[in-house]
Amino acid sequence: MNNITSTIPWYPWLNTIYKNITNVLSSNDHHAFILCTPSGMGIISLIYKIIQWLFCLSKIDNHICNICTNCILLNNKYHPDIHIIQKEKHQTSISITLIRQIINILYQNSYKDKGKIIWIPIAEELNQTSSNGILKILEEPPKNIWFFIQTQHINTLLPTIISRCQVWKIYPPNEKIGLHWLTTQHLISVIHKNEYLIALKMCHYAPINAHKLLQNNLWSKRQSLYVTFLHALKYDIMELLLVLNNVNILILLDWIYIFLIDVIKVFYKINIKFIYNIDQTDILYQVTKIIAIKKIILIINKIMFYRKILMIDNINHMLIITRLLLSLDKIKQTTS
Ligand SMILES: [Zn+2]
Structure with a gap:
């Protein structure tokens, strides 16, 4: 995948999952995905790339063009048809008011007619009422709406939401892949060879968390x-x-x-x-x-x-x- 002009970092362990999800998207009408994964895996990058693939105006197979208007917008982590649902700083959970606002937007036309995305980065922030609001959209989704719901604990979601989504459990890469990536990253201080592996193990093999840990004083x-x-x-x-x-x-x-x-x-x-x-x-x-x-x-x-x-x-x-x-x-x- 060519991401030379992108501001979105890419991680080698996401290649297969990206390919698998875009294959599913091109071969059937699944529109709702739950990505169940620990932190420190770069899943935000994965979702941006999948959206880029969905919205790209000249994609070929799994490859995006990187030069169309949609690709350029998304390379800068922006697109008018992405609706990220998360709680406000002063709130304890996602409010139903926010869900209602988004429902209204969903029925308006999308930019370049490519559809709209609902993205919930932390499903744990949904409460009973806002979960029911999401369920309502999932039950009768307008045309060309895709859902991406991220969670670390699938059981925090309503079973009725889970049953309407395709669930992808994404695990940390194996030690070899994690270590190889970690040792090729720039670090502010000199790290002993053993410490890469120790940090990786301490972070349950989530490479990005291990990298942050090694950067920390x-x-x-x-x-x-x-x-x-x-x-x-x-x-x-x-x-x-x-x-x-x-x-x-x-x-x-x-x-x-x-x-x-x-x-x-x-x-x-x-x-x-x-x-x-x-x-x-x-x-x-x-x-x-x-x-x-x-x-x-x-x-x-x-x-x-x-x-x-x-x-x-x-x-x-x-x-x-x-x-x-x-x-x-x-x-x-x-x-x-
Ligand atoms: Zn494109």
Whole structure:
């Protein structure tokens, strides 16, 4: 696919899915798609390219021309017939008022008569009423309307919506493809070869998230977090207070969680290829020597419990982190 003039990034793992969906679109009258996929996969690029294919004035097979008016507009992520439905900043969910406004627009003529797109980037933002509004359009769609609904959790959608759509589950690319892409990206700092794989694993193989993680200044603090964690386990758990009192507390807790899962794997001598932190085997091994595995499991449970509390808006982070650490200390001190 030629996307030289496009401002939309393209990712190699999307090639097959793009081809498959455009094949479906050209061979039958499916007009509604649910794309169920984790974040960090570049699905926005995929949807723009599919819309470009639908609207292109001189496409050949799966290939867009890239030079017609519609292609040029879409290369700049704009087209008057794309209607993106998402909640406003001050709202908790997508309002029915917005859906009604869109329904009115759907019956007006489209630019170059190519049809219209309804795109819901986060289906989780639909509430019961707005879901019913969408269902109504899906039940009796005007001619040449295509739906693209993105979700990470298909079960958050009404079964009646799901049954009217074609569902595409899109999984992260395999390790080889993800690693190859990641190592060819520009990064601001020098990254050790192992770290590409570690970041990829920590992001559940979603390459774009792994790239963002490696770009984040926080990444360079990963090693010292584990060293401090080991020291705190040995001597005083409160040593973690200053490290964890950070705006990125949720990420740091995720890292400790993954680290502790690795400790369990090391204890049970599980093959190193299943370990996330392959560059931390020394520290992982040391942890298995200073604390019992049953205590590690209790610590993991506490971390998960307090992580949920930390996600509540306007919660006092310092207070919750202190409570977490006190509970970890209690586990550490238990003699049984
Ligand atoms: Zn075109």
